[in-house]
Amino acid sequence: MIELVQAVLQGSRRALARLLTAVENGQADPALAALFPHTGRAQVIGITGAPGTGKSSLVNAITKAYRAQGLQVAIIAVDPTSPFTGGAILGDRIRMRDHAGDSGVFIRSMATRGSLGGLARATRDVIRVMDAAGFEVILVETVGAGQSEVDIARAAQTTLVIEAPGLGDDVQAIKAGILEIADVLVVNKADRPGATNTVRALKAMLDLGHPASRSATTRHHGRVMTVERHTLDHGDESVWIPPVIETIATSDSPEGSKGITELLETIQAHQAFLATGDTRRKQERQRLEIELYDRLQHEFMERLRRTIPRTMFEDLLQRIQAREIDPQAAVTLLLDAQLSASEGL
């Protein structure tokens, strides 16, 4: 395992692929521990949005733009929906074709395996391996909408939420929950009819959700471009107002893409915002805290399964189902049993 770690740190793509498989199978704890001191350097960008927003093409266009700057890019495509979705795989094929032979791009797909919690955990670990392997930019793409995205987006420093015109007349409600995780809102397919309405609707929702942005739009009229323009001073703490950027990213003719430069500048502005004061450190700390709790629960359950005989679980479940004891009482019994078992060791 330590040889594998060394090879990954030295840039071997083959070792990287092998280690990632071990990580996904939950068999790489020592390697992750060894790599951990080498993490925390990459720009991690989350990209999320409903199917049909052209997310994959946009990821493709962003990758090309970063490659043009000479940066190494890792793409992690996470599909929290069931294996019977084909979207991610299709997107991958297009990507594979476009970046074939470029060793500065590394693509990894992750599909649901068992629980969503397991997927979020594995995603976090895969990001860390990519980070330690020296990728300067890590793009984490997720499909679907809802809590799964929130969980996965949490691993990113800058989260782009992608919208597109014409995806239904009242998808507004679902956008609300998603808006809260957005650092940058992207209206892709901006050449389609209705794009202006989508931009307007998003700005209206931002106004609604973020009272501070109201004064921002009063104060700053022009297009939002620089750090100063989308941060607001609230005493000594500045606030980031998610800007709305229009893009056109087509997989057919990547040359026909528009708005990508502005999008990259906005991501840069957000990263610069994070770098001011304590923001980035606080963001990282908050995520590490969430991760610590998640790992604690996971490890606790693993130990419980090793300590308590399966028959005790079975017996308690039977008694709960017979309404002889309530679930909370069963929890107390199990925790007491675990404690006794641990003391006996």
Added chain:
Amino acid sequence: MIELVQAVLQGSRRALARLLTAVENGQADPALAALFPHTGRAQVIGITGAPGTGKSSLVNAITKAYRAQGLQVAIIAVDPTSPFTGGAILGDRIRMRDHAGDSGVFIRSMATRGSLGGLARATRDVIRVMDAAGFEVILVETVGAGQSEVDIARAAQTTLVIEAPGLGDDVQAIKAGILEIADVLVVNKADRPGATNTVRALKAMLDLGHPASRSATTRHHGRVMTVERHTLDHGDESVWIPPVIETIATSDSPEGSKGITELLETIQAHQAFLATGDTRRKQERQRLEIELYDRLQHEFMERLRRTIPRTMFEDLLQRIQAREIDPQAAVTLLLDAQLSASEGL
């Protein structure tokens, strides 16, 4: 608390409302334990689907139909998206108006408070209180799409997934994940253009996702109406193939609703399917097992927070952020510290 429980069991709506507030605030463990033996009798029906599918109007129409059968109906409207969504509240107002003065209908809204896990837990407890309070039918309505729905739908015996025509050309991918939790698929707004296409698309996806259904459609040509028609014998285990039902549910003229009778018959057929053999018992057992693990983790974290000084968490987080130790090593330290503290008690 015991007086409150007695009042709830005797049918007091005021006591019910008070107890539900206590449950939502996590302050009703003894009451929940006392009510637990009185649970397991209600039909719990989950209703889920994207915004814009007319879900609330459908819940309304279903409620009226059950009321016409003389059954008492509880509606739990769960909004796993942020508080800044207004949808659930609007839907509630329409419902409140339609069922005003009918003591056989009880409506409770639940919004996100803190974590999604907390919401799923609270929803489960609220369902149990309603069940013990004597409601024969409990409708659990959720908005959004994704893991949150899966979690909340898990509390229901029969889950309806609502679709509607014209909500975008490629929402198919997102439907895939949702399809797996559907016992009945409803195409609402069936008078809208494109309804036939939506029905066809859903049936095609069912064929894809559930190979057994292919033989089903070969064997049974007519409309799916009875238990026999949508179950397939696989050795001694029968399989339920989700039927696709078309409905029109309008809040403007509930009399203009169509397909509701067929929908109720289909729900009945699914409940009858669950009642055959061991199916319902197995379903309940599986859910109780998931609940038990969830409660174990929750209680473990509560105990950990009481045992380990906050300063130890702070210190470890600082060392993780400084890359002095990795998160998994911190977990081991914390669990060892908890064990020592427990032994010292």
